[in-house]
Amino acid sequence: MRLATWNVNSVKARLPRLLDWLAGTEPDIVCLQxxxxxxxxxxxxxxxxxxxxxxxxxxxxxxxxxxxxxxxxEEVTLSFxxxxxxxxxxxxxxxxxxxRALGATCGGLxxxxxxxxxxxxxxxxxxxxxxxxFAALRDALAEEMGTPLVACGDYNVxxxxxxxxxxxxxxGATHVTPAERQALAELLDLGLHDVVPTPxxxxxxxxxxxYRAGMFHQNKGMRIDLVYASTDVAERxxxxxxxxxxxxxxxxxxxAPIVVDLDPIN
DNA sequence: ATGGCGTGTTACACACGA
Numbered sequence: 665m666r667l668a669t670w671n672v673n674s675v676k677a678r679l680p681r682l683l684d685w686l687a688g689t690e691p692d693i694v695c696l697q698x699x700x701x702x703x704x705x706x707x708x709x710x711x712x713x714x715x716x717x718x719x720x721x722x723x724x725x726x727x728x729x730x731x732x733x734x735x736x737x738e739e740v741t742l743s744f745x746x747x748x749x750x751x752x753x754x755x756x757x758x759x760x761x762x763x764r765a766l767g768a769t770c771g772g773l774x775x776x777x778x779x780x781x782x783x784x785x786x787x788x789x790x791x792x793x794x795x796x797x798f799a800a801l802r803d804a805l806a807e808e809m810g811t812p813l814v815a816c817g818d819y820n821v822x823x824x825x826x827x828x829x830x831x832x833x834x835x836g837a838t839h840v841t842p843a844e845r846q847a848l849a850e851l852l853d854l855g856l857h858d859v860v861p862t863p864x865x866x867x868x869x870x871x872x873x874x875y876r877a878g879m880f881h882q883n884k885g886m887r888i889d890l891v892y893a894s895t896d897v898a899e900r901x902x903x904x905x906x907x908x909x910x911x912x913x914x915x916x917x918x919x920a921p922i923v924v925d926l927d928p929i930n
Numbered sequence: 931a932t933g934g935c936g937t938g939t940t941a942c943a944c945a946c947g948a
Binding site for chain 2: 915
């Protein structure tokens with residue numbers, strides 16, 4: 665079974681590349697993030713022609729996550745239980761969750777496509793929101809730890825300094841703080857495992873490179889897209905790699921997909 | 931030191947991303 669996760673930075677803008685990549689890579693299950701389209705605008709028909717069922721969760725112009733599967737797509741959950749919204753956007757009322765999480769059961773695997781809040785700056789309310797979102801995610805995933813589980817997506821946290829091209833530039837910034845890394849540690853404490861992909865070039869399995877200033881060309885990137893797998897799934901991992909070919913050429917996303925090949929269940 | 935790119939919007943500059 666082949667599983668993948670990819671922050672596509674607009675599924676509409678990326679559609680030709682996404683379809684080419686699906687046809688060439690032939691994943692069974694794909695988690696997408698930053699689809700940036702309402703669920704009703706998701707290109708269901710186009711991916712269906714390649715044999716994929718699709719479940720999408722969208723807000724409109726921001727965020728948006730989806731799961732594609734050609735091995736079944738059941739028990740779709742939009743947002744995780746207890747997922748907080750960004751309170752300041754909704755004023756005094758209950759904050760509705762943004763479209764940052766979609767769960768589905770595909771081929772015996774419980775799959776989550778996740779797009780963590782960015783956090784923006786340490787003194788921003790978006791940073792507190794990010795930490796609250798991770799705490800609620802931990803509690804939600806704890807309820808599903810009995811079944812084969814993968815929580816894939818753009819976590820917007822670099823797990824270690826080795827996952828950032830220049831840690832000195834990130835002093836005082838989000839994505840690298842002890843609190844954010846503690847949030848990841850607490851997910852691992854549930855019994856999840858970081859499925860670290862093999863880089864296709866260079867020593868670092870970066871998954872994101874800024875569009876500007878030739879960052880990709882210089883391999884100045886970050887590893888912020890992660891695959892967290894329960895023990896039984898992690899033990900089935902035969903191969904995992906960053907598909908940096910998908911970051912090349914004209915009109916790429918700023919993220920590369922992670923592809924994970926799993927052995928069949930014994 | 932700064933910003934460099936790309937996406938979406940009811941746009942024709944701005945918000946956002948990491």
